[in-house]
Amino acid sequence: MRVRCDTTTAWPRLHRHFEQRGRGFDLRQAFTADRARFDAFSQEAPEIFADLSKNLIDREAEALLFELARECGVEAHRDAMFAGERINSTEGRAVKHWLLRAGGEAGEGDAVLVRQALESMLAYAGQVRADAAITDVVNIGIGGSDLGPQMAVAALETFRDPGKRFHFVSNVDGHELAGVLRGLKAGNTLFLVASKTFTTLETMTNARSARRWFEEQGGRDVARHFAALTTNVEAARDFGITSTFGFWDWVGGRYSLWSTIGLPIAIAIGAAQFQDLLRGANAMDAHFRSQPLESNLPVRLGLLDVWYRNFHGFTSRCIAPYHSALKRLPAYLQQLEMESNGKRVDAQGQPLPFATSPVLWGEPGTNGQHAYFQMLHQGTDTVPVEFIAVRQPAHALPVHHELLLANALAQAQALMQGKPDPGGHRHFPGNRPSTFFLLESLTPASLGALLALHEHRVFVSGSVWGIDSFDQWGVELGKVLAQDIAQRFTSLSLNGLDDSTAGLLRRIHPPI
Numbered sequence: 001m002r003v004r005c006d007t008t009t010a011w012p013r014l015h016r017h018f019e020q021r022g023r024g025f026d027l028r029q030a031f032t033a034d035r036a037r038f039d040a041f042s043q044e045a046p047e048i049f050a051d052l053s054k055n056l057i058d059r060e061a062e063a064l065l066f067e068l069a070r071e072c073g074v075e076a077h078r079d080a081m082f083a084g085e086r087i088n089s090t091e092g093r094a095v096k097h098w099l100l101r102a103g104g105e106a107g108e109g110d111a112v113l114v115r116q117a118l119e120s121m122l123a124y125a126g127q128v129r130a131d132a133a134i135t136d137v138v139n140i141g142i143g144g145s146d147l148g149p150q151m152a153v154a155a156l157e158t159f160r161d162p163g164k165r166f167h168f169v170s171n172v173d174g175h176e177l178a179g180v181l182r183g184l185k186a187g188n189t190l191f192l193v194a195s196k197t198f199t200t201l202e203t204m205t206n207a208r209s210a211r212r213w214f215e216e217q218g219g220r221d222v223a224r225h226f227a228a229l230t231t232n233v234e235a236a237r238d239f240g241i242t243s244t245f246g247f248w249d250w251v252g253g254r255y256s257l258w259s260t261i262g263l264p265i266a267i268a269i270g271a272a273q274f275q276d277l278l279r280g281a282n283a284m285d286a287h288f289r290s291q292p293l294e295s296n297l298p299v300r301l302g303l304l305d306v307w308y309r310n311f312h313g314f315t316s317r318c319i320a321p322y323h324s325a326l327k328r329l330p331a332y333l334q335q336l337e338m339e340s341n342g343k344r345v346d347a348q349g350q351p352l353p354f355a356t357s358p359v360l361w362g363e364p365g366t367n368g369q370h371a372y373f374q375m376l377h378q379g380t381d382t383v384p385v386e387f388i389a390v391r392q393p394a395h396a397l398p399v400h401h402e403l404l405l406a407n408a409l410a411q412a413q414a415l416m417q418g419k420p421d422p423g424g425h426r427h428f429p430g431n432r433p434s435t436f437f438l439l440e441s442l443t444p445a446s447l448g449a450l451l452a453l454h455e456h457r458v459f460v461s462g463s464v465w466g467i468d469s470f471d472q473w474g475v476e477l478g479k480v481l482a483q484d485i486a487q488r489f490t491s492l493s494l495n496g497l498d499d500s501t502a503g504l505l506r507r508i509h510p511p512i
């Protein structure tokens with residue numbers, strides 16, 4: 001039985017510390033009183049330097065949080081995951097996405113299957129890369145089958161094959177698919193259909209429409225121009241697809257870019273760079289598994305999230321990547337954290353008396369500065385901000401990168417320091433927290449480490465809260481009801497509907 005945070009002895013002690021020291025904590029005074037604060041609250045981890053010193057936390061609070069983690073059994077829970085135990089209790093599944101980047105040099109069972117699947121996927125990616133006739137690759141998926149690959153292909157744009165364009169279609173809204181197809185030629189396009197079961201409503205609707213467009217444009221060889229990332233080989237074969245790449249039920253969707261779902265990434269950057277992506281993540285896995293809590297970056301971040309959510313009462317966190325290639329990272333992290341930890345009951349199904357996942361949101365800097373930073377600096381809510389910067393640019397344009405980094409540093413500084421104004425309108429209260437992640441350069445290895453860092457951070461906060469971070473039942477009800485409503489466009493029946501839904505259906509479909 002896992003130990004939930006509010007049943008520990010550290011929990012009330014944290015509350016007392018917050019009331020005595022945390023509620024009125026002032027960052028500016030903290031730096032004045034502790035000249036070693038930056039060193040104490042910053043650290044190196046694989047591929048990443050993290051500065052946590054501009055957060056509303058002191059050494060005593062962090063020490064109590066480490067005690068909380070130990071009482072909650074975070075280390076044992078972590079070790080159970082890496083041992084392949086079924087820690088996804090509501091679905092009775094192991095959680096082994098880490099195995100996908102473990103190297104596969106040795107081992108048996110799943111490790112052998114992982115290596116074989118990776119070799120097969122990378123070989124196919126190499127064939128596509130060598131095929132000059134294929135100029136466009138369209139990934140059709142949704143959720144983890146879209147967000148991860150789309151984010152990574154954009155992030156690693158400087159490593160991409162210049163002879164190919166990559167497109168991602170996820171929304172069942174036909175405007176998205178139609179917009180992509182408008183610029184394509186059937187003979188030059190490869191479609192990747194990513195659906196574990198090959199039944200996902202949005203994905204299969206888009207896939208069937210793509211095949212119909214392909215045939216109407218004169219395409220004849222579906223087997224050459226379509227591949228499937230699925231375990232339902234028979235359904236894919238019925239669709240006309242012979243190239244299929246499977247994965248396992250211990251790979252959750254939001255953790256699946258490391259699997260064959262990463263095929264568009266492998267086509268974009270090649271086998272060697274894809275292996276580097278895995279190696280970067282594996283290095284962070286090793287850090288998480290081996291480092292003591294006090295020097296374990298995912299642990300420190302996950303506990304900071306608990307401190308902010310349950311003691312300071314902060315309801316959201318802003319992600320501000322100061323690199324345009326990371327434009328899809330906020331959306332990726334939204335799913336990772338909010339689908340994992342957006343839970344109202346613990347792993348035993350008991351209602352929780354405390355808050356869980358915050359709302360994640362954000363845009364790349366410096367665009368965000370001209371959109372919502374007004375609220376971050378002078379709004380009534382305190383929102384912790386996470387800056388992600390890259391020291392070395394991947395372009396040779398003078399001045400740009402220095403200005404970009406100067407803005408990132410200045411925004412973090414301004415949030416902390418503030419500026420008084422007796423008139424009020426120009427008053428910046430300051431004391432607004434932020435974390436600063438610095439990568440040497442944006443490479444497959446550093447991206448892999450960054451993503452694994454956030455995976456493990458989410459694991460830690462979920463472990464403390466005593467929830468199952470690896471199921472996602474909350475997405476199911478709406479999907480079931482959507483199928484029922486879709487049938488009513490044909491049946492014209494309103495039986496059993498609430499008055500609001502029935503009224504809207506009449507408005508949308510007047511014959512009903």
